[in-house]
Amino acid sequence: MTPIRLLIVEDDRKIAEIQRRFVERLENVELCGIAHTLADARDLAEVMAPELILLDVYFPDGNGLDLLRELRASDSSSDVILITAAKEVETLRSALRGGVFDYILKPLVFERLQEAVNRYREHLDRLSGLHQLAQKEVDALLPRGTGEDDPAKRERLPKGIDALTLDKIREVTARGGQWSAEEMGGEIGASRTTARRYLEYLVGNSELQAEVTYGSVGRPERRYFLKS
Template sequence: MTTIRILIAEDDRQIAEIQRRFVEKLEDVELCGIAHSLEDARDLIEVMAPDLILLDIYFPDGSGLELLRELRARDSSSDVILITAAKEVESLRSALRGGVFDYILKPLVFERLEEAVSRYRDHLRHLSGLVRIAQKEVDVLLPRSSGEPSHTKQPERLPKGIDSITLDKIREVVSSGQQWSAEEVGNAMGASRTTARRYLEFLVGMGELTAEVTYGSVGRPERRYHI
């Protein structure tokens, strides 16, 4: 299996250290550098050419969204997962327009990063196995099929791994107003915890839900979601 080379771009050194420890726990992944500024990130990207960048938005010397746009403008092969505290819908829209692979809100939970990198690995595996493409292959790789009816109700654009039917089920489950964990939502709708968490985090990014971190009896952090 091909090793995924990851670069961390995060100005907060403590958060960057947490991300480093998380990355080193992942299988078939190599950390190729840590940048604490956009200037350092640009240099490391040019030299190391990482497969995947874990990118913050807020830096003292600019915005990670600017770097994302620069990468796309020069057709960089590096993909980007944004890990940020930015909850503004416009930030999410800008990220989607920039072709971000995923959008994860802080505080980062290891399982959420593990799930995102796993989907990225599947994405690369699928691409590497293609010789010529058919429409069904395109529909797997892109977030939505261009053949969907125009009257289908969806957000402006759904990221990879998000579909409207499951999204509506998630909305129905959490509509009671109580706090839910990803595991509880998954059990309620007959899906896995990782699937439920992916959709819940998307709704948090869209501003439809709020996430709070609580600590159980053994001190393990857990994100709970509510309207």
């Protein structure tokens, strides 16, 4: 799976170092640069063309929201997760108008960043799997998809579990056989970590069973199959 190329834009060097360490712990994410000023961020965003930017708001040489607006005005393909201490409602409104993918308040914790990046990866997976739009696919991609026909609402899915991805896994397991998380990820076009999260959800939901098997070299592997 192609890694997500990520750029950190943070003027505080200690905080940037913490973010760097967090990013290195994420699966299938490649750090392509760290910018401590907006001027450096503009150059790196243009040259490196990251898929995802972790962006602060307050910089000595300007406001991160200005960079966000510049990216959108230039039709940049980079998506943005705002990581900021700004708690003003107007800052949030400006960020939403600018099309941020997520808005995380400092201090940043690893689990919150991991959740945001996992949701972003699933968002990319859904986009890459679309060939022709139907309304339910659009509703699943956009936050306005909250009607009564929304599968996530009917099932009350937990955070980090998307209805479309879940349906894909159900379709695969319905064929029968046993699946590892890595095999399932390859089948649906997602990471092993993402597939394992959904498979474990289905185990907890009593739809699948899991058992540990040992390969030729004795490495334990958890495999999933329909509950009998």
